[in-house]
Amino acid sequence: MSFFNDSAEVIAFAAQIDLDEVKAQFEKLFIMQRYRDVMHIEMPKGHLFVFDYGVLVTWGVNPAKQEQYLVKLKAIAKEMNPVQIDKYHFLKADKEATQLAIIQDKLVLPNLKVDSLLALSHALAQSVKLQxxxxxxxxxxxxxxxxxxxxxxxxxxxxxxxxxxxxxxxxxxxxxxxxxxxxxxxxxxxxxxxxxxxxxxxxxxxxxxxxxxxxxxxxxxxxxxxxxxxxxxxxxxxxxxxxxxxxxxxxxxxxxxxxxx
The missing domain is CATH 1.20.81 (Receptor-associated Protein)
Structure with a gap:
């Protein structure tokens, strides 16, 4: 699994977004998988998780590319909200670990599997939506x-x-x-x-x-x-x-x- 950088960003931008439209927008470019209320987009370097309540969570994505994708998502979103952003850094634990460690704004992950990123993305997306x-x-x-x-x-x-x-x-x-x-x-x-x-x-x-x-x-x-x-x-x-x-x-x-x- 490859990442462009060690940055994880959580961006709340809309009240709602249709995941079917998200799929239509990106399916010809990337590998995609839907998990009920979230669409996972696997990129050559990095991962995007788009939640149907208008939140985007990115892991290790090129900032310039990320901005381009956000513009596309805003274009198909419903009822835009003021943009709110949370930023973190992440890395994989050096030794065999089973739990998440958090040091200031750095997330030390036990692994970098998609399922783990998805679970963490849920909590991050909920937090910024709550804001x-x-x-x-x-x-x-x-x-x-x-x-x-x-x-x-x-x-x-x-x-x-x-x-x-x-x-x-x-x-x-x-x-x-x-x-x-x-x-x-x-x-x-x-x-x-x-x-x-x-x-x-x-x-x-x-x-x-x-x-x-x-x-x-x-x-x-x-x-x-x-x-x-x-x-x-x-x-x-x-x-x-x-x-x-x-x-x-x-x-x-x-x-x-x-x-x-």
Missing amino acids: HFESRAEQTISSNQYLTTTLAKTGTSPINRKALAKLRAQFFQTKSDILLQYRSLGAPEFVVNFPAMEQLYLDLSMHVALKARIEFLNRKLQTIQDLYDLFAEEQNYTHFSFLAWTTIILITTIMLLLLFK
């Missing part, structure tokens, strides 16, 4: 920070019912998009069926803290939901209070009219 979800949650929190600040200072909601309904609808769309793509963050079926590959996947997913980050992301989403619920309750209270006082004034007016009739 996209985390970024969207952070943006939502930041854009709504003024709401809690104003409420704390004035004790009243800084937005009206219509504006709040719009914000809640936007958040619902964001949350739905994230939940729909959550399937990409679970343990892949491929590695679960092969204990050695599963261990590689688990070791790397632990290193990039996948489980903890997913739990933290869920808490962030719940915090945003709680914030909107708080404002909805405050506005409902204000609305019902207004209706109550309106009713009291109306009844009082009617009674006075009847009294002095």
Whole structure:
């Protein structure tokens, strides 16, 4: 197995990409193999793994060639996302090893078999995809920070019912998009069926803290939901209070009219 260099790059670039279109784009040039949600492309020097949730993982690929292939993938991708990139270096362990070793950003692999690269690519792809979800949650929190600040200072909601309904609808769309793509963050079926590959996947997913980050992301989403619920309750209270006082004034007016009739 030959590599151009010792660089491994993980590039999130889209929400989705059709692997059949990926095959049509590259099958005349390289050896290809599909593994459910990922397409493996074997090059003369290096390997590409294209995940259907819009992530490319490269191992030892010529940077100039890699950029060319990424341009082709972007051309057939659906719903482009801001590009996010993680970079690592890799090498094979000198002695007979069965486990992955990680030293800073260097991955010391027990072997360079395609199955091993695939298992590791799953964890790397999930990590960079999770970054996209985390970024969207952070943006939502930041854009709504003024709401809690104003409420704390004035004790009243800084937005009206219509504006709040719009914000809640936007958040619902964001949350739905994230939940729909959550399937990409679970343990892949491929590695679960092969204990050695599963261990590689688990070791790397632990290193990039996948489980903890997913739990933290869920808490962030719940915090945003709680914030909107708080404002909805405050506005409902204000609305019902207004209706109550309106009713009291109306009844009082009617009674006075009847009294002095």
